[in-house]
Amino acid sequence: MAERAGYRSQRVLITGGASGIGAAIARRFGQEGARVAVLDRDRDALGRFANDATEGVLPLLADVAEEDSLREAFTRMDAVWGGLDVVCNNAGISIRRAFLETSLAEWEQTLRVNLTGAFLVAREAGRRMKSDGGVIINTASVSGMVGMPDYAAYNVSKAGLIELTRTLALELAPRVRVNAICPGYVLTPMQRAEYTEEQLAEQAGTLPLGRLGTPEEIAALVAYLASPDAAFITGQTLVIDGGETAGGLASAARRPDGPGERRPTTSDPRRGGGA
Incomplete structure (x- = not known):
């Protein structure tokens, strides 16, 4: 892919960027000619991504939920780049658990990573961007827009991230633009490892477009928003969900030719790969 003028000078940070959707975003910006920093708490995954990258990347080992760790990563980035233009808040976790069985520790851990972590990253980025401008893109989810059983903590964390996006867009304007994306079901390598082809096909059949999304399609939307x-x-x-929420509900079980009931699986394809 040829470099585009709008990306050549961009310094881009992707959190949770060593695998899945985050890795696809990192690759896309690299293809566009941007300088890319990949932040992840998984040392092995980060090393593999850095070794496999066709373009040089700046690997940053840090946990978005740990303020000191995160501050050190930003300090290193400052030393190498002297600034930052784009942040993709993509790091996230999910724990599938019925609400009444969800422990306080699980609830707090999910919100700590998905919402507080995004807050900490955006705050560090915003302080650097307030003079020269920049773009912050938060990876939320359609689960933050509609109810989804067995994912109370995840749903709430993503709903909070959407509201954080709106608030930051007002406070950081006009120098910094802030938007959120809401992926639906996305097929990541993690999902191929966890699901049978039959299970994936069944879930795809509930979507109006009849297939799951790809990490590269999510990355394309992120690249556009940063451009x-x-x-x-x-x-x-x-929203980028294959039509999942077009009817106002997070299931296509109401389609005339669709299944009568959405059968739960052991986890959810949208929640693989960092977000």
Whole structure:
């Protein structure tokens, strides 16, 4: 892919960027000619990504939920780049558990990573961008827009991230644009390892487009939002879900030709790969 002028000078940070959707975002920005920093708490995954990357990347070993660790990563990035243009808040976890069985520790851990971690990253980035400008893109989920059983903590964390996006868009304007994306079911390598082809096909059959999304499709939306083409977009939540929420519900079980009931699986395809 040829470099595009709008990306060549961009310094981009992707959290949870060593695998899944995050890795696809990192690769896309690298293909566009940007300088890419990948932040992840998984040392092995981070090493593999850095070794496999066709373009040089800046690996940052840190946990978004740990303020000191995160601050050190930003300090290192400052020393190498002297600034930051784009942040993709992609790090996230999910614990599938019925609400009445969810422990306080599970609840707090999920919100700590998905929401507090995004807050900490955005705060560090915003302080650096307030003078020169920049873009913050938060990876939320359609689960933050509608109810989804067995994912109370995850749903709430993503709903909170959407509201954080709106608030930051107001406070950081006009120099910094802030938007959120809401992926639906996305097929990551993790999901191929956890699900049979039959299970994946069944889930795809509930979507109007009849298939699951790909990490590369999510990355394309992120790249657009970071580009000059999206210069008039801020404070928005962009859904990319194959039509899942078109009817206002997070299931296509109401389709005339669809299944009568959405059968739960051991986990959820949208929740693999860092977000």
